[in-house]
Amino acid sequence: MKEKEVKNFVKKRYSKIAKSGASCCPSSESLTEQARLVGYSEQDIKNVPEESNMGLGCGNPVALAGLKEGETVLDLGSGGGIDAFLASKKVGPKGRVIGVDMTKRMIERAKQTAEKYGYNNVEFRLGEIEDLPVEDNSIDVIISNCVINLSPDKKKVFQEAYRVLKPKGRILISDLVTEGRLPSIVRKNLSAWASCIAGAMDKKEYLRTIEEAGFRKVKIVSESSYEFDVSEKLKGKITSIKVEAFKF
Numbered sequence: 001m002k003e004k005e006v007k008n009f010v011k012k013r014y015s016k017i018a019k020s021g022a023s024c025c026p027s028s029e030s031l032t033e034q035a036r037l038v039g040y041s042e043q044d045i046k047n048v049p050e051e052s053n054m055g056l057g058c059g060n061p062v063a064l065a066g067l068k069e070g071e072t073v074l075d076l077g078s079g080g081g082i083d084a085f086l087a088s089k090k091v092g093p094k095g096r097v098i099g100v101d102m103t104k105r106m107i108e109r110a111k112q113t114a115e116k117y118g119y120n121n122v123e124f125r126l127g128e129i130e131d132l133p134v135e136d137n138s139i140d141v142i143i144s145n146c147v148i149n150l151s152p153d154k155k156k157v158f159q160e161a162y163r164v165l166k167p168k169g170r171i172l173i174s175d176l177v178t179e180g181r182l183p184s185i186v187r188k189n190l191s192a193w194a195s196c197i198a199g200a201m202d203k204k205e206y207l208r209t210i211e212e213a214g215f216r217k218v219k220i221v222s223e224s225s226y227e228f229d230v231s232e233k234l235k236g237k238i239t240s241i242k243v244e245a246f247k248f
Contacts, residue, residue, distance in 0.1 A: 059174025077147025
């Protein structure tokens, strides 16, 4: 399947999500309950604008990133901005948060929310995570929440992350991986791509890709597995992991 075809399909899907405010994956749970299930606390949910919670994550990277006041944070695939807004409170007025997303409507939605609620230390930039609109050696911490699996070129994503991080900078990423390769029928299904399934990489290969980009002390902070059900023929098991790594 061609990279451009995947990206165009994902963009269209997430443009619709940005317009409707609905989750990418059908669920009987409310968006608030979905947030709780992937790791957001009651306080986290209360501390961000309601419209920023779109049920798109598979974890809560901000809770594990150990953010400090004054740091500059980059959110890869920032979506409606929930993690960027949580991070902004951690880094304070002397810190800065940059969200990057390839979907124009998502960026517009997040910018409107930031302006409405007065998030002066947060900005959102339109761009692809394989080609970040961010300067070299300018970021203290990179977070990302269930987005890198959507990229057809994960090696390039981690190379870009390494480029923009300051020396001794770190990443804390929530993402979906597999134990072994997914069947071809899943990997070739565009709906499965947009649902964060088809692009999921084997866990060992995922960690190796991070190391090959130059990162050190790569480790899984936590993980949990669950069943996915995209359609009658597209069912199986997938694993949510939180990965930490450093640039030295």
